[in-house]
Amino acid sequence: MPVRQGAILWFTGLSGSGKSSLSQALAPIIAQHHPVEILDGDQMRKALCRDLGFTREDRDENVHRLGFVARLLARHGIVALVAAISPYRSARDEVRARAAAEGIPYIEIHTDATLEALVSRDVKGLYRRAIAGEIPNFTGITDPYERPDTPEIAVRTDQETLSESVARVVVELRARELLGPSTERVSR
Amino acid sequence: MPVRQGAILWFTGLSGSGKSSLSQALAPIIAQHHPVEILDGDQMRKALCRDLGFTREDRDENVHRLGFVARLLARHGIVALVAAISPYRSARDEVRARAAAEGIPYIEIHTDATLEALVSRDVKGLYRRAIAGEIPNFTGITDPYERPDTPEIAVRTDQETLSESVARVVVELRARELLGPSTERVSR
Numbered sequence: 498m499p500v501r502q503g504a505i506l507w508f509t510g511l512s513g514s515g516k517s518s519l520s521q522a523l524a525p526i527i528a529q530h531h532p533v534e535i536l537d538g539d540q541m542r543k544a545l546c547r548d549l550g551f552t553r554e555d556r557d558e559n560v561h562r563l564g565f566v567a568r569l570l571a572r573h574g575i576v577a578l579v580a581a582i583s584p585y586r587s588a589r590d591e592v593r594a595r596a597a598a599e600g601i602p603y604i605e606i607h608t609d610a611t612l613e614a615l616v617s618r619d620v621k622g623l624y625r626r627a628i629a630g631e632i633p634n635f636t637g638i639t640d641p642y643e644r645p646d647t648p649e650i651a652v653r654t655d656q657e658t659l660s661e662s663v664a665r666v667v668v669e670l671r672a673r674e675l676l677g678p679s680t681e682r683v684s685r
Numbered sequence: 686m687p688v689r690q691g692a693i694l695w696f697t698g699l700s701g702s703g704k705s706s707l708s709q710a711l712a713p714i715i716a717q718h719h720p721v722e723i724l725d726g727d728q729m730r731k732a733l734c735r736d737l738g739f740t741r742e743d744r745d746e747n748v749h750r751l752g753f754v755a756r757l758l759a760r761h762g763i764v765a766l767v768a769a770i771s772p773y774r775s776a777r778d779e780v781r782a783r784a785a786a787e788g789i790p791y792i793e794i795h796t797d798a799t800l801e802a803l804v805s806r807d808v809k810g811l812y813r814r815a816i817a818g819e820i821p822n823f824t825g826i827t828d829p830y831e832r833p834d835t836p837e838i839a840v841r842t843d844q845e846t847l848s849e850s851v852a853r854v855v856v857e858l859r860a861r862e863l864l865g866p867s868t869e870r871v872s873r
Contacts, residue, residue, distance in 0.1 A: 532761050544753045547746065548736040558735070565732045566754060573720050575761055 503531070503571030504675055505564075505596055508580040509589060509645060510608035511637045512623055513615045515654035515662065516580035519608060522663045524578060527670075530677050531576045536563055538581030551634035557588040564592035571601045576675075584636050586643040602675060606666060607648040610655035612637050618655075649673075691719070691759030692863055693752075693784055696768040697777060697833060698796035699825045700811055701803045703842035703850065704768035707796060710851045712766060715858075718865050719764045724751055726769030739822035745776040752780035759789045764863075772824050774831040790863060794854060795836040798843035800825050806843075837861075 506523070508516040517537055524533045538559070542549065545562050549555040560583045567577035583589050589605065596603040615637070616624045627635035634640045645651070650669045652662040670676040694711070696704040705725055712721045726747070730737065733750050737743040748771045755765035771777050777793065784791040803825070804812045815823035822828045833839070838857045840850040858864040 534757065534761070545733055545750050562733050566757070569722065569754070569758070570761070573722070573758070573761060573763055 502602075502675075503574045504576045504602040504604065505567045505571050505592070506576065506578045506604045506606055507567075507583070507589065507592065508578065508606045508608055509583045509648075510654075511610065511612065511615055511642055512582060512635070513618065513620050514608040514610045515652075515659065516582075516608050518659055519606070519652070519654070519662055519666070520578040520580045522659055523666060526663070526667060527576050527578075527676065532574065533576050533578065534570050536567060536577055536579045536581075538563070538579075538583075541566075541581070551640065553585065556583075557585060559583075560585070560588040560592060564595060567592070568596060568599060568601060571596070572599065582636050582642070584640065584642045586645070589645070602673070604650060604670070604673070604675070605645055605648040607645045607651040608654050608662075609644075609651050610653065614655035690790075690863075691762045692764045692790040692792065693755045693759050693780070694764065694766045694792045694794060695755075695771070695777065695780065696766065696794045696796055697771045697836075698842075699798065699800065699803055699830055700770060700823070701806060701808050702796040702798045703840075703847065704770075704796050706847055707794070707840070707842070707850055707854070708766040708768045710847055711854060714851070714855060715764050715766075715864065720762065721764050721766065722758050724755060724765055724767045724769075726751070726767075726771075729754075729769070739828065741773065744771075745773060747771075748773070748776040748780060752783060755780070756784060756787060756789060759784070760787065770824050770830070772828065772830045774833070777833070790861070792838060792858070792861070792863070793833055793836040795833045795839040796842050796850075797832075797839050798841065802843035 508520050510516050520535050524535055527533045546559050549559050563579050563581055567579050570577045593603045619625055626632050627638040636642050650666055652665055696708050698704050708723050712723055715721045734747050737747050751767050751769055755767050758765045781791045807813055814820050815826040824830050838854055
């Protein structure tokens with residue numbers, strides 16, 4: 498079988514910062530050029546990580562497993578969109594290093610928003626509960642989030658619309674030749 | 686992207702019965718027709734199942750995770766070869782049912798050999814240790830193995846050579862139209 502070019506798009510950011518929304522909006526656009534799979538952190542916790550909690554060790558193991566499955570898919574020409582808080586830099590960098598060792602493009606996308614904006618928006622009501630002490634180890638409140646130093650792409654989801662974020666990611670992916678020149682283009 | 690036909694080939698059997706050898710021998714033959722990935726139980730325990738031991742609950746969760754990844758791959762047209770003891774019928778049948786629900790062909794391949802043959806061969810020296818009580822929960826010795834009632838394919842690895850087993854599986858896969866008519870045929 499011909500080897501096609503897969504890739505890993507890794508969406509990292511605080512809860513409610515738009516990782517899932519952005520990956521879901523991008524998937525059909527990327528699917529015009531490449532087979533796509535979304536690995537959503539919440540869903541993957543049920544499927545592959547039932548044992549894991551929210552200690553640093555467990556969060557790192559969660560990222561490790563997501564990275565393993567993403568590489569497996571990317572090796573077969575699939576673009577894996579991973580949406581997971583993945584708060585620790587060293588765990589993300591390990592995924593990046595392992596992908597690089599296999600020649601798999603790894604694009605880190607930081608869905609950046611101020612904690613204040615997320616708390617005030619509080620789409621799922623989780624921040625209110627975390628601040629009230631009802632959810633332990635909540636990233637940004639009682640657990641750390643290590644911001645990416647030099648993500649390939651950063652979108653300010655508290656300052657731009659979802660469509661604007663999507664457009665910026667698409668421009669970046671085209672600049673990196675991971676997408677064809679136009680989303681109108683059909684599959685090769 | 687065009688949807689290609691993936692499948693799950695699930696190799697079940699006692700330790701040392703030839704699951705890994707058979708899957709490794711078949712992979713390059715299947716790769717002439719389909720993209721292939723081997724999910725080997727021992728390797729997957731390190732990558733995705735570090736937390737799991739050998740209780741029934743843990744063994745079932747192990748099979749559940751392997752099944753999840755195999756379906757993920759098969760959805761993208763990849764033939765996933767899963768080599769895992771998978772001793773409990775209900776767990777295997779759950780993988781089968783979930784694959785069927787998605788229209789993914791699931792072929793159970795029982796690498797069948799008598800316990801006596803495996804103990805006398807004892808390739809890795811594990812049976813000797815299990816019988817001496819050094820390995821708890823060892824399938825076939827101190828843990829049950831539920832034989833498949835009606836596997837799609839059964840090979841008697843204690844009575845035939847690896848080449849003979851490979852040939853029998855290839856014939857069966859062709860009969861089920863999961864392989865082209867000749868292994869000389871190049872990828873479509």
